Amino acid sequence: MRKFLAVLLTGAFVAGALTGCGGKKETDDKVIRVAASATPHAEILEQAKPILAEQGYDLQVTVFDDYVQPNEVVESGDFDANYFQHIPYLDSFNADKGTHLVNAGGIHYEPFGIYPGTKTSLSDVAEGDSIAVPNDTTNEARALLLLQDNGLITLKEGAGLAATVNDIAENPYQLEIVELEAAQVPRVVGEVAFVVLNGNYALEAGYSVAKDALAYESSDSDAAKTYVNVIAVKEGNENADKVKALVDVLKSEEIKNYITETYDGAVIPFES
Numbered sequence: 021m022r023k024f025l026a027v028l029l030t031g032a033f034v035a036g037a038l039t040g041c042g043g044k045k046e047t048d049d050k051v052i053r054v055a056a057s058a059t060p061h062a063e064i065l066e067q068a069k070p071i072l073a074e075q076g077y078d079l080q081v082t083v084f085d086d087y088v089q090p091n092e093v094v095e096s097g098d099f100d101a102n103y104f105q106h107i108p109y110l111d112s113f114n115a116d117k118g119t120h121l122v123n124a125g126g127i128h129y130e131p132f133g134i135y136p137g138t139k140t141s142l143s144d145v146a147e148g149d150s151i152a153v154p155n156d157t158t159n160e161a162r163a164l165l166l167l168q169d170n171g172l173i174t175l176k177e178g179a180g181l182a183a184t185v186n187d188i189a190e191n192p193y194q195l196e197i198v199e200l201e202a203a204q205v206p207r208v209v210g211e212v213a214f215v216v217l218n219g220n221y222a223l224e225a226g227y228s229v230a231k232d233a234l235a236y237e238s239s240d241s242d243a244a245k246t247y248v249n250v251i252a253v254k255e256g257n258e259n260a261d262k263v264k265a266l267v268d269v270l271k272s273e274e275i276k277n278y279i280t281e282t283y284d285g286a287v288i289p290f291e292s
Contacts, residue, residue, distance in 0.1 A: 051078045052262045054251075055090035057104035058083050060279070060287045061249070064127070065103060067278045068269045077265055088113075094254055095119045101263060103127065103270075106247040108158070120255040125267035126248035126290045128279055130219040132162045133233030134170065137212040142170060142234050147193050149213035155199035160184060162243045163216035164197075170235045181246055219286030229285030239291045248290045 052072065056062040062083050069079045082099070084090045090102040091113050105113075107123055114121055134142065137152070151172075153163035161183040167173050174190035175183050185197050198212055205215050206225030214234070222229050229236070237243050251267050253260075269275060276289040 049262060050076055051080060052101070052266055053080050053082070053099045054266070055082050055084050055093050055099045055102040055104070057090075058085070060128070060283060061103045063282075064270065064275065064279060067275055068266070071269045071272065071274065072265060075265055075269075077262055079266070091117070091119060091121055091252070094121060094252060097254065100257070100260075101251050101253045101266065103249070103251050105252060106249055108246060110250065110252055121252045122255045122258055123250040124253045124258040124263050125251045125271065126245075126292050127251060127267075127270045128287050129237070129239070129244045129248045129290050130287055131229070131233075131237040131285070132159070132166050132216060132218050132243065133222060133227075133229060133236035133285075134166060135209070135215050135217055135222060135225075135227050135232055135234065137209045137214045139213045140234075142172070142214070145172060145193055145195075145213065148196065149193060150196040150198050150211075152198040152200055152205045152208050152212045152215045154202035154205055154216070154218075156202060157182070157184075159202055159218065160199065162218075162237070162247070164188070165241070165243055166216060166235065166237060167195075169238075169241065181242065219283075223284070223286050229283075231284075233285065236285070239288060244288075244290065248292075 054065060056065055062081050065079065065081045072079045087104065090104050093099040094102050101124065110121055110123065113119060151167065154160055161181045164173065164175060164183045168175050172193065172195060173188050176187045176189045179187035185199065198208070200208065202221060205217055206221055209215055209225070217225065219229055251270065253263055257263055279287050279289050
């Protein structure tokens, strides 16, 4: 597990108690301490800081480079919230660690897309074409669902986000689904008709998600709803004024526009 970077992007971490209980509570009510991954989460939070400041809130962001400590510091009460994870990871962490974290609001998702390989249009698909997909359980299911959404295959009813190639019920083009470790998929673009990639690997492969994806997960897809990245808080704090203010700002048009203009389709605002 990687080490805690302990980098404060904005503001100073408040240490020690202020004089008087009332003063401390009043100050704490206006300070929002958030643990986050660097990209894109902390970058998005930076854009929210001046908006929250206009509302009287001091947003303090600490960057972590692992996926354990951000949850632990929210569970302990040292931080008000974190922003780095999707709901399946949050649920799994709670089950494994006995924590009590909940989703306070979905902010963005990072879509899977179908990208050109040897062919540049889905309308050119032909019998026997090959399509490379990631072979890990979560990502393979997302890839297969995306192929289904675009009429290339049909999955067994109920396969959903646990789907594998064994769940393909109809394959009218007799497509060969090439299962590869996710990082290897971009390396076979010259050998297969199409590849299915998540946003990060698409960018690494030199694709512009917005310009090059032949199709990608829509904001109302099952995958987007399931893998939306959320603001997580300790149970009971989801209705705190400062948490609601944070979520509202992150879902504002200003932040949505920043996400859309900055990440070239690799990060998309979640519409709920």
